[in-house]
Amino acid sequence: MAPIQTNAMLRKNILLALAVCACSLTATAQISSVKEAAQKATEEFTSLYNLSGSQITQMLVIQERRFNNLAEIEPLKTSDELLYRQKLRTIRMGMEASMERMLTPEQRLILNEQRAERRRQDAARLKELQAGAASKQELMNFMLELEAERY
DSSP states (O other), X not given: OHHHHHHHHHHXXXXXXXXXXXXXXXXHHHHHHHHHHHHHHHHHHHHHXXXXXXXXXXXXXXXXXXXXXXXXXXXXXXXXXXXXXXXXXXXXXXXXXXXXXXXXXXXXXXXHHHHHHHHHHHHHHHHHHHHTTOOHHHHHHHHHHHHXXXX
16 A cells, blocks of 8 residues: 555656746746836836936836836736726826936926826816716726726
């Protein structure tokens, strides 16, 4: 009987090792995609704000944090859409606050103009809905959808 127990334990260990390898590969792929997305976003912000070398490093950290947070809340997209949208808003606001702290006053002007433009667009779309006699719940859903569209 001892050889049978050893074979059974060997099979369990092999299955466990395969499961660990599969999880490792998935985690590595996710980390890689987060880093790629963060790098791309950093390049876009570098171009937009004309970031210095130290600001690029800081921006990369901000974007990696953003994309890690987005990956963490992804399961909520199907299980709790309202919470998902709220967390999207929180992530965006956190990113903007971090960016604002690292930008120069001249660069903050660009950020503030982007915020103002986004608010103008949101207000125009909201007025369209209100003119259509949308309910309060429909208006709230619309505002949350706007947040989701930004990602």
